[in-house]
Amino acid sequence: MSSFDFAPLLAPGLPPAAAKWNGFAQYSFVGGNNDPDHVPVDGLIAAMAAVLQREGATLATYGLNSGPQGYRPLREFLAAKLKRTAGIVCTADEILIVSGSLQALDLVNGALLTRGDTIITEAETYQGSLNRWTRLGVNAVGIPLDRDGMRMDALASALDVLKRRGVRAKYVYTVPTVQNPTGTILPEARRVEMLRLAEQHGVPIFEDDCYSDLIWDGRRPPALYSMSKSGGVIHIGSFSKSIAPALRVGYIVAPWPILSRVLPLKTDAGSGALEQMVLGEYCPQHFDAHVPELNRGLRKKLETLMDALNEQFGTAAEFDDPKGGIFLWVKLPDVVDTMKLYQPALAAGVAINPGPEWTTDKGYGRSRMRLCFASPSHEAIRAGVAKLAEVCRREFGVPDRIANVQRARV
Numbered sequence: 001m002s003s004f005d006f007a008p009l010l011a012p013g014l015p016p017a018a019a020k021w022n023g024f025a026q027y028s029f030v031g032g033n034n035d036p037d038h039v040p041v042d043g044l045i046a047a048m049a050a051v052l053q054r055e056g057a058t059l060a061t062y063g064l065n066s067g068p069q070g071y072r073p074l075r076e077f078l079a080a081k082l083k084r085t086a087g088i089v090c091t092a093d094e095i096l097i098v099s100g101s102l103q104a105l106d107l108v109n110g111a112l113l114t115r116g117d118t119i120i121t122e123a124e125t126y127q128g129s130l131n132r133w134t135r136l137g138v139n140a141v142g143i144p145l146d147r148d149g150m151r152m153d154a155l156a157s158a159l160d161v162l163k164r165r166g167v168r169a170k171y172v173y174t175v176p177t178v179q180n181p182t183g184t185i186l187p188e189a190r191r192v193e194m195l196r197l198a199e200q201h202g203v204p205i206f207e208d209d210c211y212s213d214l215i216w217d218g219r220r221p222p223a224l225y226s227m228s229k230s231g232g233v234i235h236i237g238s239f240s241k242s243i244a245p246a247l248r249v250g251y252i253v254a255p256w257p258i259l260s261r262v263l264p265l266k267t268d269a270g271s272g273a274l275e276q277m278v279l280g281e282y283c284p285q286h287f288d289a290h291v292p293e294l295n296r297g298l299r300k301k302l303e304t305l306m307d308a309l310n311e312q313f314g315t316a317a318e319f320d321d322p323k324g325g326i327f328l329w330v331k332l333p334d335v336v337d338t339m340k341l342y343q344p345a346l347a348a349g350v351a352i353n354p355g356p357e358w359t360t361d362k363g364y365g366r367s368r369m370r371l372c373f374a375s376p377s378h379e380a381i382r383a384g385v386a387k388l389a390e391v392c393r394r395e396f397g398v399p400d401r402i403a404n405v406q407r408a409r410v
């Protein structure tokens, strides 16, 4: 036990102290974890052996022989894949490999944001992005969504209101393709409109596209990046959802004038080389076959989750059947406060993400929760949802029927 007191030495403005990790909950529906059964372990082992045998000596140089933007064969794979699947025409020189798209968020924010700035975002959005804006002292204007993602009428009025106040937003942040947490996909016509509005107001778009490979029917609209005529879009993506999050490999695609301002902020002398090499070797041959298999597994888990919710919560749990991804965004009756459901659920072994942590409007998120279905097993999904229904009923009186049986209140 150390007795040295660091407290008086700490820099001002630090985030709150971290809590010690106590392991995963027995039934964990939190985080963006993936399906352990669909990590392509054998393929990664073979790729790692092959690439190390061939190029292992290049580990002697920072950045391998590829320079500061990351392992070139991986960037070349990405340039070809983004063209084929998202319509993005770019070269490997417009791609920067980063340590997960979380680092992409930090780098792009670092290049564009300063305290007091305003950004625009979907009102239901990724907690990691929300936390960053809060920490940076940036004002996030939330735009409501419907079943087709961000509403363009609401975006137009928000841009007009800001303009009247003399505020030019620093960017419109969007997760347009399998949105987190709603699972919506922004249709092509809305993408055209978003680009038109953004260009009209001189505001860039920050397109966070890490779920776009996880679509059940494999069909996605073109990326905003590919549709922009002005070049005012920054696109980020990740291998976390399509291969494995622990690899920590993501990427930024941006025109050189902005990428060249982002790159100097990446001060870690490059992301981990082994992860980049293994992906650069594995993906060209296997990515396209791996993803549909992963999606079939995810879809089955989603069905298990929706069935379990219907059985255990009945009409008390409302949700749309998402077209892809790893999350279900669930509305519970108004009496439920998911921030208050969180602790007793965890005490019973069930971890959930409370809605207010995923919304700019905390009141709107109050009775909502996000459930990740990718990582728990089918059995854990069923048992975890049954436990959650019990806890929710004990704490809030709903659902009043569980598995079609009217429960006496205890």
Ligand SMILES: Cc1ncc(COP(=O)(O)O)c(C=O)c1O
Residues within 6 Å of the ligand: 031, 032, 099, 100, 101, 102, 103, 126, 128, 175, 180, 208, 210, 237, 238, 239, 240, 245, 248, 249, 250
């Ligand atoms: C919308 C969104 N962006 C970025 C990330 C960060 O992912 P990673 O850093 O693993 O690429 C996530 C993770 O869940 C996410 O949901």
